[in-house]
Amino acid sequence: MKVSSLKSRSHKLMDPAEQISILNTYSPVMCTLPRFGQLLEQSGLFPLKPSGIDIFQMNLGYMCNMTCRHCHVDAGPDRKEMMSRENLEHCIHAIDQIDAKTVDLTGGAPEMHPDFRWFVSQISKSGREIIVRSNLTILVTNPKYRSFPDFFKEHKLNVTCSLPFYNKFTTDKQRGVGTYDRSVEALKVLNEKGFGIEGTGLKLNLVYNPAGAFLPADQKALEADFKNNLRRKHGIEFNELFTITNLPISRYLEYLLESENLDTYMQKLVEAYNPSAAANVMCRNTLSISWDGKLYDCDFNQMLEIPVDAADSAHIRDFNPELLMKRSVRINQHCFGCTAGAGSSCGGATT
Amino acid sequence: MSQSYYDPKDLKKFGDIAEFEPELAEKFFSYYGSVFAEGELTAREKALIALAVAHAVQCPYCIDAYTETSLEKGANEAQMMEAVHVACAIRGGASLVHGVQMMNKAKKIGM
Numbered sequence: 001m002k003v004s005s006l007k008s009r010s011h012k013l014m015d016p017a018e019q020i021s022i023l024n025t026y027s028p029v030m031c032t033l034p035r036f037g038q039l040l041e042q043s044g045l046f047p048l049k050p051s052g053i054d055i056f057q058m059n060l061g062y063m064c065n066m067t068c069r070h071c072h073v074d075a076g077p078d079r080k081e082m083m084s085r086e087n088l089e090h091c092i093h094a095i096d097q098i099d100a101k102t103v104d105l106t107g108g109a110p111e112m113h114p115d116f117r118w119f120v121s122q123i124s125k126s127g128r129e130i131i132v133r134s135n136l137t138i139l140v141t142n143p144k145y146r147s148f149p150d151f152f153k154e155h156k157l158n159v160t161c162s163l164p165f166y167n168k169f170t171t172d173k174q175r176g177v178g179t180y181d182r183s184v185e186a187l188k189v190l191n192e193k194g195f196g197i198e199g200t201g202l203k204l205n206l207v208y209n210p211a212g213a214f215l216p217a218d219q220k221a222l223e224a225d226f227k228n229n230l231r232r233k234h235g236i237e238f239n240e241l242f243t244i245t246n247l248p249i250s251r252y253l254e255y256l257l258e259s260e261n262l263d264t265y266m267q268k269l270v271e272a273y274n275p276s277a278a279a280n281v282m283c284r285n286t287l288s289i290s291w292d293g294k295l296y297d298c299d300f301n302q303m304l305e306i307p308v309d310a311a312d313s314a315h316i317r318d319f320n321p322e323l324l325m326k327r328s329v330r331i332n333q334h335c336f337g338c339t340a341g342a343g344s345s346c347g348g349a350t351t
Numbered sequence: 352m353s354q355s356y357y358d359p360k361d362l363k364k365f366g367d368i369a370e371f372e373p374e375l376a377e378k379f380f381s382y383y384g385s386v387f388a389e390g391e392l393t394a395r396e397k398a399l400i401a402l403a404v405a406h407a408v409q410c411p412y413c414i415d416a417y418t419e420t421s422l423e424k425g426a427n428e429a430q431m432m433e434a435v436h437v438a439c440a441i442r443g444g445a446s447l448v449h450g451v452q453m454m455n456k457a458k459k460i461g462m
Contacts, residue, residue: 170427210422217425221393225425 005076023333043275047328057104087293166229213261216243242348247337269336277343280350395424
C-alpha cells in the first residue's frame with residue numbers, strides 16, 4: 001500500500017486538535033476510558049514533574065525519504081520543515097549551558113538536514129553521547145548520503161536505527177516495499193565501519209515498533225531473536241534492541257481508525273497501565289526541541305503541538321533550565337502508550 | 352441473548368466461569384497461568400504451540416487470543432502460519448495413518 005503524508009492529502013488528522021479530540025471523545029469507549037491524569041494520580045505521580053534534562057532531543061525537521069505507515073511525525077519527502085541555522089545556534093548554546101550528556105537527533109531523516117554535519121561538528125566532544133536516529137535506507141538510497149557512515153564514525157555517533165523485524169514481510173508492510181533489503185545493505189555497511197562490532201566502542205542500536213495494533217514483545221527476548229536471526233541470515237551484528245510502543249497519533253492514529261482498531265488498542269494500553277513505567281517516562285528527563293525552536297516535553301507532544309508548561313522558556317532562544325525544571329509535564333490520552341506493559345521511550349522499555 | 356454461538360466479547364468474560372463454580376475456576380486459572388509462564392520453553396514458543404492447538408481444536412476464542420499473544424511475544428506472520436501448518440499436518444496425518452489400520456483389515460479379510 002502506497003503511503004503519503006497526511007499533510008499532502010490535507011487530511012483532517014493533520015490538525016493536532018482533531019487528534020486530541022478523537023483520543024478523548026471519538027467513541028463511547030474513548031469517552032469512558034479513564035483519563036491518563038487519573039491513573040497518574042492513583043500512582044502518586046500527578047502532576048508529573050521533571051527529574052532533569054538528561055536527553056536533549058532535537059527534531060531537525062520533518063523531511064524524510066520514506067513514508068512509513070505508522071509514522072507519528074507524519075514525515076515524508078513532501079515535508080519542508082527544517083530547523084533554521086539560527087535555532088541550531090540557540091541549541092548549541094543551550095547544550096553548552098547544561099553541558100548535555102546526551103544529544104538525540106531525530107526527524108524526519110536527520111541526515112537530510114543540510115547543516116547536519118556542521119551541527120554535529122559543533123557539539124561533538126569527548127564524554128558527550130550524540131544519537132542519530134537513522135532510518136537506514138537513507139544511507140544507501142542516494143550517493144550523496146553514502147559517506148554518512150564515515151562521518152558517524154569520525155564523531156563516534158551512536159547510530160540508532162529503525163528495523164521493525166528481521167524479515168522482509170513485516171518490515172516492508174510497515175515501512176514500504178524494498179525497505180528490508182536496503183536496511184540490510186545499510187546495516188552491513190555500518191558493521192564494516194565497526195558499528196555494532198564488539199571492541200570498537202561504536203554503537204549500533206535497533207528500534208522495534210510493532211507492525212500493527214499490538215504491544216511490543218519483551219525487549220530482551222526480542223533482542224535475542226533479532227541477534228540470532230540477523231546473524232544467521234545476513235551476518236549482521238548490533239548492540240541493543242529498543243522496543244517502542246506505537247502511540248495513537250498522526251499516521252498511526254489514521255491506521256487505527258481505518259482498521260477499526262482504535263477502541264481495542266486504547267483499551268489495551270489502558271489495561272496494561274504500569275505504575276513503574278509511569279514513574280520512568282522519558283518526558284521526565286528529556287527535552288524535545290522542534291524544527292521551529294519550540295520546546296516540548298517529548299516528540300509526541302511536539303507533534304500534538306502541546307508546548308512545555310513554562311511560558312518564559314517555551315522557545316530555545318529563551319532556554320532557561322531552572323524554569324523548565326519547575327514545570328509540570330503536559331499529558332493527554334496518548335500518554336498511555338508510554339506506560340503500557342514494560343513501558344516505552346525513545347530508549348526502549350523503561351522497566 | 353446473542354443470535355450467534357460465538358461472540359468475540361465473550362472472550363473477555365472467560366473469568367466469569369467462576370460465578371457458577373469458583374474453586375475449580377481458581378485452580379484452572381492458576382494452573383493456566385503457570386503453564387504459560389516462561390520455563391524451559393520460551394513464552395513465544397508456548398504462544399505458538401497454543402496457536403497451533405487452537406487451530407486443531409478450532410476454538411475461535413483461542414485463535415483470536417493466541418494470534419495476538421504470538422505477535423506480542425515477538426513471533427512473525429510466517430512463523431504463525433508455519434505453526435498452523437504443523438497443526439494441519441498432525442490432523443491430516445492422524446487421519447491418514449489410520450489408513451494402515453484400514454489396509455491391515457482389508458488384507459485380513461480380502462483374498
